[in-house]
Amino acid sequence: MKIVVCVKQVPDTNEVKINHETGTLIREGVPSIINPDDKNALEEALRIKDIHKDVTVTVLSMGPPQAKEALKEALAMGADEAILLTDRAFAGSDTWATATILSAALSKIGDYDIVFCGRQAIDGDTAQVGPEIAEFLNLPQITYVSNLEVDEDNNKVIAHRSIEDGYFVMESKMPVLLTAIKDLNTPRYMSAWGIFQNANTTEIMEWTVDDLTVDLTQIGLKGSPTNVYKTFVPTRKFEGEILEGETPQDKAREFLVRMKERHIL
Amino acid sequence: MNFDFTNEQKMIKQSIEAFVKNEIEPIAEEIDKEHRFPRETIKKLGENGFLSIPFPTEYGGAGGDTISKNIVIEEIAKKCGATAAIVSVHYLPINLILRFGTKEHKEKYISKLAHGEYIGAFALTEPNAGSDASNVQTTAVLDGDEYVLNGSKCFITNGGEADVYVILAMTDKSKGTRGISAFIVEKDTPGFSIGKIEDKMGICASSTAELIFENCRIQKENLLGKEGQGFKLAMIGLDSGRIGMASQALGLAEGALEETIQYLKEREQFGRPLIKFQGLQWYLADMHSRIEASRWLVYRASYLEQTGKPFTVEAATAKLVASETAMYVTHKAVQMHGGYGFMKDYPLERMMRDAKITEIYEGTSEIMKIVIASQITR
Numbered sequence: 001m002k003i004v005v006c007v008k009q010v011p012d013t014n015e016v017k018i019n020h021e022t023g024t025l026i027r028e029g030v031p032s033i034i035n036p037d038d039k040n041a042l043e044e045a046l047r048i049k050d051i052h053k054d055v056t057v058t059v060l061s062m063g064p065p066q067a068k069e070a071l072k073e074a075l076a077m078g079a080d081e082a083i084l085l086t087d088r089a090f091a092g093s094d095t096w097a098t099a100t101i102l103s104a105a106l107s108k109i110g111d112y113d114i115v116f117c118g119r120q121a122i123d124g125d126t127a128q129v130g131p132e133i134a135e136f137l138n139l140p141q142i143t144y145v146s147n148l149e150v151d152e153d154n155n156k157v158i159a160h161r162s163i164e165d166g167y168f169v170m171e172s173k174m175p176v177l178l179t180a181i182k183d184l185n186t187p188r189y190m191s192a193w194g195i196f197q198n199a200n201t202t203e204i205m206e207w208t209v210d211d212l213t214v215d216l217t218q219i220g221l222k223g224s225p226t227n228v229y230k231t232f233v234p235t236r237k238f239e240g241e242i243l244e245g246e247t248p249q250d251k252a253r254e255f256l257v258r259m260k261e262r263h264i265l
Numbered sequence: 266m267n268f269d270f271t272n273e274q275k276m277i278k279q280s281i282e283a284f285v286k287n288e289i290e291p292i293a294e295e296i297d298k299e300h301r302f303p304r305e306t307i308k309k310l311g312e313n314g315f316l317s318i319p320f321p322t323e324y325g326g327a328g329g330d331t332i333s334k335n336i337v338i339e340e341i342a343k344k345c346g347a348t349a350a351i352v353s354v355h356y357l358p359i360n361l362i363l364r365f366g367t368k369e370h371k372e373k374y375i376s377k378l379a380h381g382e383y384i385g386a387f388a389l390t391e392p393n394a395g396s397d398a399s400n401v402q403t404t405a406v407l408d409g410d411e412y413v414l415n416g417s418k419c420f421i422t423n424g425g426e427a428d429v430y431v432i433l434a435m436t437d438k439s440k441g442t443r444g445i446s447a448f449i450v451e452k453d454t455p456g457f458s459i460g461k462i463e464d465k466m467g468i469c470a471s472s473t474a475e476l477i478f479e480n481c482r483i484q485k486e487n488l489l490g491k492e493g494q495g496f497k498l499a500m501i502g503l504d505s506g507r508i509g510m511a512s513q514a515l516g517l518a519e520g521a522l523e524e525t526i527q528y529l530k531e532r533e534q535f536g537r538p539l540i541k542f543q544g545l546q547w548y549l550a551d552m553h554s555r556i557e558a559s560r561w562l563v564y565r566a567s568y569l570e571q572t573g574k575p576f577t578v579e580a581a582t583a584k585l586v587a588s589e590t591a592m593y594v595t596h597k598a599v600q601m602h603g604g605y606g607f608m609k610d611y612p613l614e615r616m617m618r619d620a621k622i623t624e625i626y627e628g629t630s631e632i633m634k635i636v637i638a639s640q641i642t643r
Binding site: 072073076188189190191192193194195196197199200 | 272273276277279280283284313314315317318322327328329333
């Protein structure tokens with residue numbers, strides 16, 4: 001069985017500060033990490049590999065050369081091979097263009113059973129790339145996966161697809177595209193064996209635009225239909241208020257009074 | 266000359282930092298208070314390869330380097346001195362079995378120790394053989410195919426928790442230190458029992474125990490190295506172990522400084538944060554400078570060990586400076602936290618208690634000075 005996990009290297013937004021004049025992120029000195037949801041996708045792929053025989057886990061990323069660090073981390077966690085899609089022609093791609101490029105790479109890889117993505121990246125928060133890949137490749141998709149079972153004999157997966165107040169149990173044949181949410185699992189650490197015996201000895205394949213069969217009008221900044229007109233930090237419109245009171249009942253009573261004042265109740 | 270970490274060292278640091286944050290820091294206060302040996306943490310460290318870094322892959326090791334091994338101890342010590350002590354001592358018997366053990370010894374013990382399934386301990390110290398390690402009175406007498414051990418060991422780190430012990434015993438008293446031999450003894454061997462479990466000032470979650478041997482019979486094959494090699498073997502093990510302890514001391518000092526800077530930024534007195542007071546800034550600068558001096562002594566000693574060069578003096582120097590730095594920094598850190606530093610709600614008092622042992626075990630500061638002086642005055 002072959003699983004391809006799409007990962008994105010993102011700035012650790014816990015560490016990010018915002019330049020209030022330009023409304024952009026201050027990237028300098030901010031550590032880069034594997035996007036958290038993508039790490040859940042990778043962990044689930046590795047768990048499938050732990051349980052089932054003959055599973056190959058390939059990590060795929062599009063990004064600048066430094067995104068190799070994220071792929072090395074994936075190898076240290078236990079992935080078998082890593083591919084970096086890197087080319088100036090890819091720069092400035094929005095979700096459409098990114099999904100176009102990733103789909104082209106997936107077509108080149110071929111014979112995958114599962115394409116695993118994270119739900120969304122913490123820098124863009126769009127949650128579009130996974131579903132777009134599924135559409136481009138004409139794959140069934142199950143998003144927001146919080147539980148997964150692989151039935152290799154019957155060539156299908158059974159997944160819990162989380163919704164706000166519960167989950168669907170969904171079945172799909174393979175190949176299938178899945179997107180992971182953090183409830184799916186707790187990602188493992190990079191092991192010492194992985195670091196010394198895998199991450200720095202496994203060659204990371206680098207594919208450029210020349211390695212892919214892709215429509216050049218659909219990629220990069222020019223091929224991206226999304227235009228960002230403005231970025232800004234939302235201003236806080238009002239301060240929160242902490243209700244005081246001797247007992248929880250007092251506070252609840254006070255809360256009800258406020259709600260009625262505002263005609264909410 | 267290159268002062269940069271390798272890619273592997275950077276990744277080890279990143280991974281162990283995450284491990285410490287999730288698995289060690291949250292329980293550090295609790296296990297100290299309860300004097301509870303964190304067996305589950307050691308097992309998890311083993312499962313992730315953190316106990317097998319410098320060992321060859323054929324015995325389940327990661328095939329890494331000793332600097333990475335010591336980075337792990339340092340990072341753990343930033344948040345829990347006791348767990349760092351357990352790990353550092355655990356490495357000592359593995360190191361000795363790898364260097365001096367037979368193929369059978371290695372196959373039997375290394376993989377299990379390196380995966381954290383077994384915990385290791387090293388027993389040299391006796392009531393009358395502390396700094397004077399040559400005065401070993403535990404005896405081992407060959408009787409047919411077995412050695413018979415009699416005597417006792419004290420202050421043995423990981424004692425009572427370990428599965429495998431490397432024990433030093435006298436096989437021929439007439440030969441002095443050349444009459445000392447090393448043996449592998451498993452827990453539950455008849456005639457081997459655990460005596461007093463010590464109640465300590467610091468590293469309370471680690472176990473420190475007395476070991477008692479009463480006609481304890483072990484197979485002749487459990488001899489580690491040759492008869493009479495024990496003292497030499499112990500000194501080699503301790504040289505390496507000292508860098509581990511120096512790493513622990515370095516981590517404790519770094520952890521205390523990080524806590525202090527954070528606190529001084531938050532705490533306000535006389536209308537401004539404490540961090541703005543120059544008197545306190547000067548303390549911070551002193552703490553930082555001593556930490557950096559310790560760091561490079563520790564890393565250089567590790568580097569020499571890694572590259573197979575002599576490192577006895579460098580290990581002793583690193584241990585001397587790093588342990589005294591740990592004491593200096595944690596002591597100052599408590600002071601700079603004022604009343605809060607003295608309270609158990611903050612980790613500083615624990616760090617200060619934990620730091621004290623680094624000046625004592627694996628050779629006291631005074632013994633370190635003897636080791637250093639004896640080499641530089643030749």
